[in-house]
Amino acid sequence: MSAEPSFLHLLHAAEREGCRFTRAQVASWDPADLERFERLGVLKRIDGSIADCPDCEIGHVGEVHVSIDGAGRQRRHLACPLHGRVEVTADSCSEWVVAPAALAGAVALAFDTAGKPRPVGQGVWKLGRCKLGDSSREVVLLLNASAAGEVALATHVGQSGRAIVVTPVHEPDGRIWHGAVPAVILLSDLATLQSDGISIDPLEVLDRVRCADAAAERKSLLPTDPQVKKTVLAQQVNAVITNLGRNEACVAAYKSLGSYRKAADHLTERTGSPYSKDMVRRAVLEAGGPDAVLELADSGGALRRVASQARDRAKRIAQSGN
Numbered sequence: 001m002s003a004e005p006s007f008l009h010l011l012h013a014a015e016r017e018g019c020r021f022t023r024a025q026v027a028s029w030d031p032a033d034l035e036r037f038e039r040l041g042v043l044k045r046i047d048g049s050i051a052d053c054p055d056c057e058i059g060h061v062g063e064v065h066v067s068i069d070g071a072g073r074q075r076r077h078l079a080c081p082l083h084g085r086v087e088v089t090a091d092s093c094s095e096w097v098v099a100p101a102a103l104a105g106a107v108a109l110a111f112d113t114a115g116k117p118r119p120v121g122q123g124v125w126k127l128g129r130c131k132l133g134d135s136s137r138e139v140v141l142l143l144n145a146s147a148a149g150e151v152a153l154a155t156h157v158g159q160s161g162r163a164i165v166v167t168p169v170h171e172p173d174g175r176i177w178h179g180a181v182p183a184v185i186l187l188s189d190l191a192t193l194q195s196d197g198i199s200i201d202p203l204e205v206l207d208r209v210r211c212a213d214a215a216a217e218r219k220s221l222l223p224t225d226p227q228v229k230k231t232v233l234a235q236q237v238n239a240v241i242t243n244l245g246r247n248e249a250c251v252a253a254y255k256s257l258g259s260y261r262k263a264a265d266h267l268t269e270r271t272g273s274p275y276s277k278d279m280v281r282r283a284v285l286e287a288g289g290p291d292a293v294l295e296l297a298d299s300g301g302a303l304r305r306v307a308s309q310a311r312d313r314a315k316r317i318a319q320s321g322n
């Protein structure tokens with residue numbers, strides 16, 4: 001999937017501030033495309049300062065001079081080397097510029113982001129968050145291929161590598177990122193122009209994001225990486241959560257089966273990780289003992305007691321440390 005020539009021209013222009021299309025340039029496009037760009041608002045027609053000479057077969061471009069005639073009307077002329085002063089129409093002087101806000105809006109629609117696109121400086125646009133699988137990612141668009149634009153982009157994307165970075169055509173320099181490298185989507189690569197806007201294949205986006213995530217993960221396992229400390233911390237937090245989950249599972253299984261051994265066998269079979277009857281017994285005792293657990297059947301109270309006991313223990317540890 002690649003962009004139509006006219007769309008590709010638009011994307012190239014979107015990265016270069018002050019870039020204009022002349023009447024002659026847009027004349028090479030499918031007229032329906034220009035109409036579509038104007039309707040979507042991504043290209044805006046302005047009063048230009050150059051025009052094609054209407055009197056020359058080979059077509060040269062001349063600078064347009066505007067004057068007011070005796071009747072008060074605006075007249076436009078250019079200086080032709082063959083014909084001298086040649087009048088041109090206002091329409092032939094039209095030029096087109098990219099409207100960044102409209103383009104950012106069209107890209108945001110393509111990603112179906114929640115929130116309104118907003119410029120944060122140097123051609124960087126925050127488009128809001130898009131849903132991706134069962135999580136969401138921030139989408140950041142860069143409409144500025146200069147080094148200053150890329151530096152601003154990296155600052156707004158941060159270190160996590162979780163954002164989805166979108167640029168029209170160029171791939172940002174790989175050295176700009178502060179931490180993990182985010183997924184980069186080039187519109188010239190993945191976007192197509194439709195009658196009602198821009199569309200981007202969500203499966204391709206998902207694929208790019210998965211690749212970026214996998215690369216970041218591989219990198220974070222290297223011992224020299226500054227991310228490693230963060231990873232170890234995350235693993236420790238996960239271990240605590242897993243333990244809490246195991247206790248709750250033990251209590252729930254004991255509640256429904258009424259036996260430590262049966263509960264342990266059931267959990268081992270269901271989860272694929274080993275549970276012993278002693279583990280179940282400990283969990284049940286922590287939850288207030290067998291009688292309390294069985295009495296509280298299905299009220300959810302046992303789980304609350306587990307949680308509050310855990311808090312009490314934490315408090316006692318904190319107090320004893322003083």
Ligand SMILES: [Zn+2]
Pocket residue numbers: 053054055056060080081082083086
């Ligand atoms: Zn001429």
